[in-house]
Amino acid sequence: MLLEKMLQSQGFGTRKNCQQLIQNAAIKIQDDIITDPKFRLDLQDLEFEVYGNTFQYREKVYIALNKPQNYECSHQATHHFSVFDLFDDVLKNRGLQCVGRLDQDTTGLLLLTDDGQFLQALTHPKKHVPKVYQIKTIDPITDEQIQQLENGVELRNEKGSFAATEVTRIAEHELSMAIHQGVYHQVKRMLAAVGNKVESLHRGQIGQLKLAELPEGEWVYLTEAQFVAAKNTDINYFQTL
Known part of the structure; x- marks a missing residue:
């Protein structure tokens, strides 16, 4: 070249x-x-x-960011900072895009890339790449709510039922669960559908790729093993950052 x-x-x-x-x-x-x-x-x-x-030299870039609060997953942020403010102009000039989105008040693992095929592989509805969230709730989490989340709930203006897997109560007001879709505000809407409300939300894992000791606001290039792990639909084994 x-x-x-x-x-x-x-x-x-x-x-x-x-x-x-x-x-x-x-x-x-x-x-x-x-x-x-x-x-x-x-x-x-x-x-x-x-x-x-x-x-x-990198033909394509694959990046994992530990997203802080008050950052929007948009190049044109309206009310907060943009996650792209965390990168230099050289990376932004490559056409860096978020692989899916996290709300401005949601923290945790966010992937970014300039590879359209990789982005499609993780975000297409048919791929069902799981995302694991840690959730703190306003009200105590009941056994009935956990059962409802596992069985599936209906969300307004969405077709079908939305179920969580790997649902684990960590504390009275805290649970972990995996979702396999990615509709707008899905976790918050699922908790609302079972009669609770999210106080804080953190994404800790995508596919087999698990956020570990990466400081908030910091990012790293993915290794080949981590790149493969992020696309995997099995969450029982994982690569860490």
């Missing part, structure tokens, strides 16, 4: 902007400053520097 094209693919701006970076002697590869925009590259394990900052 040509150097100018590689830089553009990695989010360093338009072809003209990338040419200007190269002509300004900003690009270094293996200790050599490259000033030819048509310099041909081997992309295998490629690392390069831009004004002294080191980057690794």
Whole structure:
């Protein structure tokens, strides 16, 4: 791949902007400053520097973020911060998108990518990739409510019944459960349907990918094993971040 094209693919701006970076002697590869925009590259394990900052070539990016409260999963946030404010312009220029959404007041595991096929694999209704949530409720959680969640509830303006799996009461006002769809405000609406109300909501796992010690507001690139785990419909085994 040509150097100018590689830089553009990695989010360093338009072809003209990338040419200007190269002509300004900003690009270094293996200790050599490259000033030819048509310099041909081997992309295998490629690392390069831009004004002294080191980057690794990535054909596509797969990112896990521990989303904080008061961040919207939108490029054009209206009332709060945007999760995209947590990333630099280079990543945003790649067309980074959220894989599904979390409400502004919901915390936890959020995946982002510039790979449309990966996004489709995790969000298509037929895929049924489970998402595990930890929920704190206003009222005590009853056995009857747990049974209703497992059997399935109807949600207004939605077709069919929505059931949770792996429902576990952690404390009187706290439970964990997995959902396999992704309709608007699903967890909050399911708890409301059984006569309770969500006080706080945290997503801790997608597929086999489990949020562990990643600090709130921080993000990491997914490894290949984590990438595969995120698409898995089985939650009995997991890879951690």
